[in-house]
Amino acid sequence: MHEEPKPSHSYIGLIAMAILSSKDKKLVLSDIYQWILDHYPYFRTRGPGWRNSIRHNLSLNDCFVKSGRSANGKGHYWAIHPANEEDFMKGDFRRRRAQRKVRK
DNA sequence: GGGTGTTTAAGACGCA
């Protein structure tokens, strides 16, 4: 049994899992989209919008780093930060040092 | 121009 196609994690977790599940721990944006769509049909019916959020999380969090360019100069390969890699594998899908703005 | 990447803004929610 098992795997329920339900969003049990936040975008951070989904993206992290997608990259961690890859062979070389590197994925392109299109690959990340595909992985999520392939594991969570929930987003298939969500229409556009979640894509924007994915990009947002990728760029906003320090956990996601760019690794070279894509195969055809489409975008960049996205990987997990070494420091956050361990945390993600532990199941700690939380936002690391990001958006550290002093909202006063 | 389209896709990608970055940034701002704001509303909803959980927690100490």
Added chain:
DNA sequence: TGCGTCTTAAACACCC
């Protein structure tokens, strides 16, 4: 009650 986190939307800079 305030703070931090998450989510969504949208404008905008960059690259082929």
